[in-house]
Amino acid sequence: MTTVDRPYHHGDLRSALLAAAEMELAERGIEAFSLRSVAKRAGVSHAAPAHHFGDANGLLTALAVEGHRQFLACQRRREVAAAADPAAQLVAAGLGYVDFAHERPTLFRLIFASARPKMDDPDLMAAGGASYQHLVDQVTAIGGGPEDLVAAWAMAHGLADLTMSGRFKMISTMDRAAQDAMIARLIRRVTPEGI
Amino acid sequence: MTTVDRPYHHGDLRSALLAAAEMELAERGIEAFSLRSVAKRAGVSHAAPAHHFGDANGLLTALAVEGHRQFLACQRRREVAAAADPAAQLVAAGLGYVDFAHERPTLFRLIFASARPKMDDPDLMAAGGASYQHLVDQVTAIGGGPEDLVAAWAMAHGLADLTMSGRFKMISTMDRAAQDAMIARLIRRVTPEGI
DNA sequence: AGGTTTATCTATCCACTGTCAAGATAATTT
């Protein structure tokens, strides 16, 4: 009955749904995420997403792929602003890791602490592999081995997760520059020979 | 119509619901957690839990409190088996931290990566405070300051979270003893003066 | 151009969920 309001076909519903989903995720959190709510926000029927993403987890899978891109973008943003030597680049990546958790907390949880994205999805596996490879490259560049990789990753991830969930009162009360300095020191601490 | 099957009053429904909830959580994961399913498992009507826990998140809150107890128990189990010196005790606590994530993954996520437990609940705040205090004591015992606390916590938490979600292929393919040795080295790495 | 196929979206239906309200039952108190 509303055939005059808007065209029957959306035009670029897939992108619109992803954008709406990210907003829903940011506003209501992953545990209250609702496919119908996303559809309503995109101005479309509640069953429309099925054609593009299959089911709700399919939409979240696509969103996790997009999240990985933003994750890498956060790290690169820090890297281009840092010195070119490998040690400074690794520290910058760690800072970007924490930035992402802080700026996109629900995407961070979607990627690292949710069972909803389909981990066997080819796109998601590729996106996750790219994120992983970036870290491997950084650690390799400073001459680190497998254990150094685990050390750097665990430190960055622990800092990101605990900071994001507000468990470091000490950190959250510091100003931005002091936070960065401390995170940088902690990343360097786990680095071989204390670079 | 089943008045003969079992008494109208359960007797210890609160405990039964908590046990059923933990099983449900372990079997179906937190994202598929269902209050009605818990009630069915406990052999009780779907509205019975309300009287004891208010709503679904109330039940998960109580479960998170229980989770904190198990979390500390995992650490203590390692500590009593370790040398008495403060450094060995801190390493043991870190091993217990990772043990808990491995043995009770959904409880770990409920505590550290879920918005459902009511964080302002007095019991939960007390339980969380106890867990936190235990870590503070360990770090203080080795003469560490606030930054050392953050370092140790972030490392232990990062190891626990990433190991639990299967992101360290390297670690998950090692035998138990090698895992322990590596985790111990990594914890010591972030400790002041490399104790 | 006209007709057919294909992609996209809507409308309905179903089973399930959490929460609420009203009533039934049993334990406790007085």
Next chain:
DNA sequence: AAATTATCTTGACAGTGGATAGATAAACCT
């Protein structure tokens, strides 16, 4: 023994994800 309180059941409601069938529009053919 009577009244009060705690515990549990039943039934209802709106919201959810998913499946299906139908409507609409675009693309693709001769």
